[in-house]
Amino acid sequence: xxxxxxxxxxxxxxxxxxxxxxxxxxxxxxxxxxxxxxxxxxxxxxxxxxxxxxxxxxxxxxxxxxxxxxxxxxxxxxxxxxxxxxxxxxxxxxxxxxxxxxxxxxxxxxxxxxxxxxxxxxxxxxxxxxxxxxxxxxxxxxxxxxxxxxxxxxxxxxxxxxxxxxxxxxxxxxxxxxxxxxxxxxxxxxxxxxxxxxxxxxxxxxxxxxxxxxxxxxxxxxxxxxxxxxxxxxxxxxxxxxxxxxxxxxxxxxxxxxxxxxxxxxxxxxxxxxxxxxxxxxxxxxxxxxxxxxxxxxxxxxxxxxxxxxxxxxxxxxxxxxxxxxxxxxxxxxxxxxxxxxxxxxxxxxxxxxxxxxxxxxxxxxxxxxxxxxxxxxxxxxxxxxxxxxxxxxxxxxxxxxxxxxxxxxxxxx
Numbered sequence: 001x002x003x004x005x006x007x008x009x010x011x012x013x014x015x016x017x018x019x020x021x022x023x024x025x026x027x028x029x030x031x032x033x034x035x036x037x038x039x040x041x042x043x044x045x046x047x048x049x050x051x052x053x054x055x056x057x058x059x060x061x062x063x064x065x066x067x068x069x070x071x072x073x074x075x076x077x078x079x080x081x082x083x084x085x086x087x088x089x090x091x092x093x094x095x096x097x098x099x100x101x102x103x104x105x106x107x108x109x110x111x112x113x114x115x116x117x118x119x120x121x122x123x124x125x126x127x128x129x130x131x132x133x134x135x136x137x138x139x140x141x142x143x144x145x146x147x148x149x150x151x152x153x154x155x156x157x158x159x160x161x162x163x164x165x166x167x168x169x170x171x172x173x174x175x176x177x178x179x180x181x182x183x184x185x186x187x188x189x190x191x192x193x194x195x196x197x198x199x200x201x202x203x204x205x206x207x208x209x210x211x212x213x214x215x216x217x218x219x220x221x222x223x224x225x226x227x228x229x230x231x232x233x234x235x236x237x238x239x240x241x242x243x244x245x246x247x248x249x250x251x252x253x254x255x256x257x258x259x260x261x262x263x264x265x266x267x268x269x270x271x272x273x274x275x276x277x278x279x280x281x282x283x284x285x286x287x288x289x290x291x292x293x294x295x296x297x298x299x300x301x302x303x304x305x306x307x308x309x310x311x312x313x314x315x316x317x318x319x320x321x322x323x324x325x326x327x328x329x330x331x332x333x334x335x336x337x338x339x340x341x342x343x344x345x346x347x348x349x350x351x352x353x354x355x356x357x358x359x360x361x362x363x364x365x366x367x368x369x370x371x372x373x374x375x376x377x378x379x380x381x382x383x384x385x386x387x388x389x390x391x392x393x394x395x396x397x398x399x400x401x402x403x404x405x406x407x408x409x410x411x412x413x414x
Contacts, residue, residue, distance in 0.1 A: 006381050013388035020395050021057035024050045048406030049399040056398015060391045067387070068376045082376040089375070090367030094360035102356045107349065116344045117337045121330035130323050137319055142308045145301060157293035158286070165284065170276040175267040178259050188247065191255065195244045199237055 001009075031047035034040075065071045066079035082089065100106070123129050180186070243249045266272045307315035329336050367375060380387075 003381065006385075010381060010384040010388070013385045017057070017061070017388045017391035017395070020392055021054065021061070024053040024057060024395060024399065028054060044410070045403060045406060049403040052402020052405070053395045053399030055402070057391060057395040059398070060394030064387045064391055068380045068384075080376075082379055083373055086375050087368050090364040093367060094363035097363055098356050098360045102352060102359060104353065107352055111345050111349050111352075114345055114348070115341065117330050117340050121327065121337075124323070124327040124330060130320075130327065133323055134316070134319050138308055138316070141304075145304050145308075150297065150301075153297050154290065154293045157297060158290045161293060162286070162289055165280070165289075170280060171267050171269075171273050174276060175263045178263050178266070182256065182259060188252065191252065192244060195240050199240050 028047060028050035031043050031050060035043050035047065062071050066076070067081050069083075070076065070080045124133070181190075243251050246252075266276075304315070307313035310316065330340075
């Protein structure tokens with residue numbers, strides 16, 4: 001019911017109660033007039049009813065009116081009660097609500113009935129809601145990315161990246177990497193991938209060998225340069241073939257032993273630590289790291305922007321699948337349902353009990369901040385219609401009591 005409807009309803013019932021009083025007054029004066037011109041006994045009974053009804057109507061009008069304002073504007077003590085007791089009403093109302101509605105005993109049964117997961121699952125199982133949630137997540141993510149300042153992000157990545165890089169124990173990292181290479185025999189794989197490239201380079205270096213020989217020993221080069229360079233190339237190629245084909249070749253074993261001998265040295269030697277850290281600082285300068293960070297953020301931003309706008313992107317598909325999976329779990333995974341419901345119920349229960357005092361203060365302050373007249377008008381609008389029935393009942397009951405008293409008087413004393 002709207003406020004205007006409440007006002008119209010109150011006005012109508014006031015008119016009924018007042019109209020009944022006016023009717024009783026007319027009947028009373030009419031009976032007084034008739035009594036002067038007739039001896040009919042019924043006139044006395046009607047007159048007694050109307051007279052008592054007027055008294056009841058006036059008494060109840062005064063009582064009801066005194067709650068909300070001064071009757072006839074006269075400041076009679078203990079009238080206009082609501083406006084004059086505004087602060088006390090606010091305090092008592094706040095205490096009444098918290099003492100009777102926000103106690104563990106009263107709220108626990110309602111909280112234990114809460115099925116938050118069922119509501120969420122019913123909502124999420126609708127395809128239109130899943131699509132809407134996906135769109136909202138994408139829009140929210142897009143806004144975050146668009147609102148980020150590129151310079152701030154790049155500076156942050158540079159700063160954190162530099163901090164993380166300097167936290168690495170380089171000797172430990174290098175020695176662990178070498179141990180892993182030996183354990184997984186990756187050194188053989190590395191060597192076997194290098195040898196074909198080395199042979200290819202040597203085969204292409206025949207003329208370089210001949211030129212060097214000619215430069216150092218021109219006479220020998222003149223008579224046997226081509227033969228010597230060919231022999232050198234073939235000898236080196238043959239040697240590399242042996243290393244490549246024989247996994248137990250001494251060169252392989254020497255390389256493995258060299259790695260093993262240096263693992264502990266790299267891990268514990270201050271010289272190695274200084275060398276590695278110097279190499280790190282020379283290779284990864286602040287300017288270079290800033291460029292890396294800029295390139296990284298640019299790539300991430302472009303990728304995210306494309307993913308936001310592409311319905312078939314990996315990001316969109318990932319979000320869609322996880323929303324569907326969440327909906328399924330909220331429907332079928334009873335263990336998850338019980339856990340979430342338990343968490344929510346416990347959270348709500350604790351929050352209500354923790355903030356009972358806040359609720360009481362809120363009610364008290366809200367009522368206290370109202371103008372007294374405003375509070376009076378609000379309450380009259382809510383309960384005024386029912387109070388008009390007090391006036392109506394007072395009129396009728398008063399009349400009946402007056403009639404009964406008059407009747408008894410007639411039987412006893414006449």
